[in-house]
Amino acid sequence: MTQDANTLQDKLARKQTALEGKPFGPGSHTEHEGKTMTGAQAIIASLEAEGVDTIFGYPGGQAIKIYDALYDSKKIHHVLARHEQGATHMADGYARATGKVGVVLVTSGPGATNTVTGIMTAYMDSVPLVVITGQVTRGVIGTDSFQESDIVGITMPIVKHSFLLQSTADLTRTFREAFYVASTGRPGPVLIDVPSDISGEQMVFHYPDSISIPSYKPTYRGNAKQVKQAAALITKAKRPLLYAGGGIVISHACQELVELAERMQIPVVTSLMGKGAMPCSNPLNLGPVGMHGSKYANMAVTECDLLIAVGARFSDRVTGKVSEFAPHAKVIHIDIDPAEIGKIINPVVPIVGDARVVLASINERLAKQDAKPNDEQWVKDVFSWRERWPFYTSDFADYPDKIAPEVVLSKLSDKLDSEASIVTTEVGQHQMWAHQNIRREHARTFLSSGGAGTMGFGFPAAIGAKIGCPDDEVVCVAGDGSLQMNIQEMATARAENVPVKVLLIDNRTLGMVYQWQSLFYNKRFSFTQLPANDPDFVKLAEAYGWQAARISRPEEVDAALDQMLASDQPYLLDVVIPKDQTVYPMVAPGAPIDDIIGALDVTLGGVRVTEKGFGDGKKPKSLEDVLDEEEREGDE
Amino acid sequence: MKHILSVLVENKPGVLSRVTGMISRRGFNIGSLTVAPTEDETLSRMTIIVEADEVGFEQITKQLHKLVSVFKISDLTEDDAIERELVLFKVQCSPERRHEIIEIATVFRANIVDVGKNTLTVEATGTESKLDAMEDLFRAYGIRQLTRTGKIAMSRGHDQ
Numbered sequence: 006m007t008q009d010a011n012t013l014q015d016k017l018a019r020k021q022t023a024l025e026g027k028p029f030g031p032g033s034h035t036e037h038e039g040k041t042m043t044g045a046q047a048i049i050a051s052l053e054a055e056g057v058d059t060i061f062g063y064p065g066g067q068a069i070k071i072y073d074a075l076y077d078s079k080k081i082h083h084v085l086a087r088h089e090q091g092a093t094h095m096a097d098g099y100a101r102a103t104g105k106v107g108v109v110l111v112t113s114g115p116g117a118t119n120t121v122t123g124i125m126t127a128y129m130d131s132v133p134l135v136v137i138t139g140q141v142t143r144g145v146i147g148t149d150s151f152q153e154s155d156i157v158g159i160t161m162p163i164v165k166h167s168f169l170l171q172s173t174a175d176l177t178r179t180f181r182e183a184f185y186v187a188s189t190g191r192p193g194p195v196l197i198d199v200p201s202d203i204s205g206e207q208m209v210f211h212y213p214d215s216i217s218i219p220s221y222k223p224t225y226r227g228n229a230k231q232v233k234q235a236a237a238l239i240t241k242a243k244r245p246l247l248y249a250g251g252g253i254v255i256s257h258a259c260q261e262l263v264e265l266a267e268r269m270q271i272p273v274v275t276s277l278m279g280k281g282a283m284p285c286s287n288p289l290n291l292g293p294v295g296m297h298g299s300k301y302a303n304m305a306v307t308e309c310d311l312l313i314a315v316g317a318r319f320s321d322r323v324t325g326k327v328s329e330f331a332p333h334a335k336v337i338h339i340d341i342d343p344a345e346i347g348k349i350i351n352p353v354v355p356i357v358g359d360a361r362v363v364l365a366s367i368n369e370r371l372a373k374q375d376a377k378p379n380d381e382q383w384v385k386d387v388f389s390w391r392e393r394w395p396f397y398t399s400d401f402a403d404y405p406d407k408i409a410p411e412v413v414l415s416k417l418s419d420k421l422d423s424e425a426s427i428v429t430t431e432v433g434q435h436q437m438w439a440h441q442n443i444r445r446e447h448a449r450t451f452l453s454s455g456g457a458g459t460m461g462f463g464f465p466a467a468i469g470a471k472i473g474c475p476d477d478e479v480v481c482v483a484g485d486g487s488l489q490m491n492i493q494e495m496a497t498a499r500a501e502n503v504p505v506k507v508l509l510i511d512n513r514t515l516g517m518v519y520q521w522q523s524l525f526y527n528k529r530f531s532f533t534q535l536p537a538n539d540p541d542f543v544k545l546a547e548a549y550g551w552q553a554a555r556i557s558r559p560e561e562v563d564a565a566l567d568q569m570l571a572s573d574q575p576y577l578l579d580v581v582i583p584k585d586q587t588v589y590p591m592v593a594p595g596a597p598i599d600d601i602i603g604a605l606d607v608t609l610g611g612v613r614v615t616e617k618g619f620g621d622g623k624k625p626k627s628l629e630d631v632l633d634e635e636e637r638e639g640d641e
Numbered sequence: 642m643k644h645i646l647s648v649l650v651e652n653k654p655g656v657l658s659r660v661t662g663m664i665s666r667r668g669f670n671i672g673s674l675t676v677a678p679t680e681d682e683t684l685s686r687m688t689i690i691v692e693a694d695e696v697g698f699e700q701i702t703k704q705l706h707k708l709v710s711v712f713k714i715s716d717l718t719e720d721d722a723i724e725r726e727l728v729l730f731k732v733q734c735s736p737e738r739r740h741e742i743i744e745i746a747t748v749f750r751a752n753i754v755d756v757g758k759n760t761l762t763v764e765a766t767g768t769e770s771k772l773d774a775m776e777d778l779f780r781a782y783g784i785r786q787l788t789r790t791g792k793i794a795m796s797r798g799h800d801q
Contacts, residue, residue: 157655158655158658161655161658161659161662162662162663162666165709166708166709166710169654169655186709218709219712220651220709220710220711220712221709342707343703343706344700344703344704344706344707347696347699347700348700
């Protein structure tokens with residue numbers, strides 16, 4: 006978070022601009038207005054009219070005219086990625102970190118299809134992108150011409166909206182609509198496909214200063230009657246719980262969330278997208294919930310009598326077995342996307358609206374009534390569970406003498422300035438360890454591919470985030486599998502002089518699948534083990550002009566992290582961990598979320614235990630017993 | 642159960658696949674679909690018949706609403722809506738039995754639109770049950786070819 010350049014006020018002002026349909030930049034008040042130019046020049050002028058200062062891309066034949074126009078732009082910095090997927094994730098990371106619309110420019114055919122995973126990743130996590138793809142000339146569309154792909158058709162299921170430009174007359178309005186649709190309502194990626202003859206055609210540039218799309222009217226204000234019902238339920242609840250998702254971050258509702266939680270003493274669990282929605286230093290924040298959530302957060306869901314879901318969508322990674330999710334709770338569901346409400350869980354009170362606006366109106370009602378929490382015991386109980394089943398304790402080690410990833414990430418968390426740092430992750434075990442052990446104080450400072458689970462996202466996203474927030478320390482927590490999916494972007498970081506840090510949690514396995522094979526597939530490690538020494542990530546990083554170091558002993562961790570963070574260069578720290586280190590606690594896929602494998606229980610002297618809920622009153626089984634039993638059953 | 646949706650959309654290339662793609666992607670099957678421009682030629686109206694339970698149908702409606710190309714969705718299932726379908730039957734028929742076919746057509750207020758050596762082509766409009774009844778009768782003679790348009794529907798009275 007670059008506090009000075011991008012404050013909450015700036016973000017709210019930008020949100021207001023977006024809602025009013027106005028351009029994010031000078032709009033018609035540029036030197037381009039009224040001038041005759043080519044379509045390609047009009048595209049660059051449109052981006053300038055939207056105030057775009059950074060785009061990510063890769064040139065090619067059908068985009069060459071647009072790139073030629075870009076050559077003259079003094080306002081737009083173009084970041085040349087080494088792969089179009091990398092460019093798209095960079096724009097995504099930039100958008101997540103800054104709250105602005107990320108812009109991607111690529112060519113037709115393979116250039117366009119290489120953005121598909123990036124677009125899908127942004128779509129699943131509601132990230133505003135405008136993706137501009139070159140297309141073959143209108144005359145040859147449909148003839149299988151060189152580097153032709155029907156990118157509008159290919160991306161139809163994974164964009165919020167898309168346009169195939171048909172005429173220069175539609176060009177500027179299309180760009181305004183694209184930025185408007187991408188950034189309002191539930192944000193998402195919008196694709197504009199530009200046939201190259203349109204790029205070459207002459208036109209007069211006029212940029213619209215407002216837009217209205219009659220078929221697109223998101224609801225921001227919650228229904229007053231439903232807000233009243235929600236407030237009534239909250240005042241009556243004995244064991245209320247907030248379930249905060251990415252919608253809090255997107256709508257800038259963090260203050261409103263904290264106000265509600267503190268006034269009514271409501272603990273908060275967060276989805277992966279909701280991390281940062283509430284400061285981790287706030288004791289009411291119980292943190293991660295679901296498959297790799299803490300036992301205490303999952304128990305809170307199971308025991309609560311009112312669940313207030315805000316900007317969250319009841320992902321299967323959160324709910325586990327849906328029929329046993331929050332079994333005692335009435336549900337209030339607040340979301341700007343009406344289709345999310347009732348999709349998985351049928352709420353007692355559905356509220357369609359902007360999380361910030363709705364929470365503010367609930368808070369207002371509660372303040373007017375001077376509402377007070379009903380039952381102090383609930384929070385005490387939940388806090389005692391946190392004492393009993395912590396994620397990790399320093400006196401515990403699954404593999405003594407080896408580096409524990411929990412320790413590395415917890416130390417990283419301590420060393421980072423929470424006011425000026427961003428952590429991104431790739432996808433897999435390291436992502437879950439980061440989610441569990443890295444504490445964040447602000448929204449938009451933990452960027453991770455939640456819905457899509459895209460390996461290869463985190464590293465380019467870190468580059469995009471660092472470009473968007475150059476004053477922040479940006480660290481990508483990566484695995485050795487994921488990093489290799491977009492490792493070519495090391496060249497981009499070097500060439501652009503973007504000093505991102507990569508903390509590589511290196512176990513030479515595709516760890517999350519390896520873990521599942523270990524737990525649920527009789528240790529049949531089908532294609533999840535990678536060569537122990539190839540590649541040598543330190544040499545590889547150095548070949549890209551990076552600084553790099555490797556550690557494998559616990560006593561090296563502190564100094565190595567300090568050295569990494571002190572560097573003003575792109576820096577990779579390769580942290581060797583044992584391949585059998587497992588992410589615990591864990592809920593088996595399809596199991597209820599209070600049926601937890603491998604939670605630490607300090608009342609038993611800090612051993613991993615496996616039992617459903619509070620157990621049956623007997624001594625809980627140790628993890629080893631359970632795994633032995635499973636193995637014996639497997640043998641039979 | 643079967644639901645009838647009347648969907649007002651932008652009359653632009655690709656909109657049909659946006660709508661049908663959305664429905665199939667969410668795991669539902671389209672029973673029938675008609676689409677044509679409305680009185681305002683920038684807009685088209687689709688009449689879509691889908692099989693879904695209440696929860697599924699609600700999802701389809703909400704997801705369709707999210708498409709920027711979709712203006713308005715009316716559920717005509719429960720309504721006292723006017724439903725019509727047009728069908729063309731090419732019925733096997735020797736010249737001496739033509740009058741039988743013509744009689745059936747007259748009863749159903751259908752028209753003979755073509756006569757071949759051994760066939761008669763009948764055009765009929767109506768509700769699904771009426772057209773089903775005609776089809777049953779013509780089967781006795783042999784149906785060479787049959788084309789149905791799929792249902793179109795409109796609510797009664799002033800409101801759309």
